[in-house]
Amino acid sequence: MxxxxxxxxxxxxxxxxxxxxxxxxxxxxxxxxxxxxxxxxxxxxxxxxxxxxxxxxxxxxxxxxxxxxxxxxxxxxxxxxxxxxxxxxxxxGLHALVHMAEAANSCIKVVEEASFESVPIFDPGFKVPNESGTTRLLRTCSKAFSMGGDEKSGVYG
Known part of the structure; x- marks a missing residue:
């Protein structure tokens, strides 16, 4: 076009x-x-x-x-x-939801960095750049407990 x-x-x-x-x-x-x-x-x-x-x-x-x-x-x-x-x-409405999620993640990340000297994480291998711990927790729970919660690998055993 x-x-x-x-x-x-x-x-x-x-x-x-x-x-x-x-x-x-x-x-x-x-x-x-x-x-x-x-x-x-x-x-x-x-x-x-x-x-x-x-x-x-x-x-x-x-x-x-x-x-x-x-x-x-x-x-x-x-x-x-x-x-x-x-x-x-x-x-x-997906674009609006994605933008809201990105904005929420950015805000939570700023709050986490201001609240902790170093972000508490058991295994740094799970850390994703620019992702807050809260978002990581939600993503991990979705993968672990939800059918189709992870579009790449499904539900963990």
């Missing part, structure tokens, strides 16, 4: 859909339109460009729905039109 703008993202999606049509040109239906009309929801972060893309996609999809339905579109009430053309946009 040229940029991460909402318009460029929409143009990239249109290009992908066009490629799908090109590949499926020997069938009787337009595959890209079928795909587009079946998109009911999006999942993205809260970036302004992503929100702009969601709005542009909804407008573009509405045009495709209008073309697909023809006169039937104009026979519907505004509420009916909105209910079939509205996209559900879900926003991931």
């Amino acid at each position: 040229v940029t991460k703008s909402g318009q460029d993202t929409l143009e990239s999606l249109k290009s992908i859909l066009s490629d799908i049509d090109h590949v499926s040109q020997f069938s009787e239906n337009v595959v890209s339109k079928t795909i587009l009309l079946n998109i009911m929801s999006t999942m993205s972060d809260r970036a302004a460009t992503q929100q702009k893309f969601n709005n542009l996609l909804e407008e573009y999809r509405k045009i495709m729905i209008m073309e697909n339905l023809g006169e039937a579109w104009f026979e519907m009430t505004e509420d009916e039109q909105m209910s079939i053309s509205k996209l559900n946009n879900f926003f991931c």
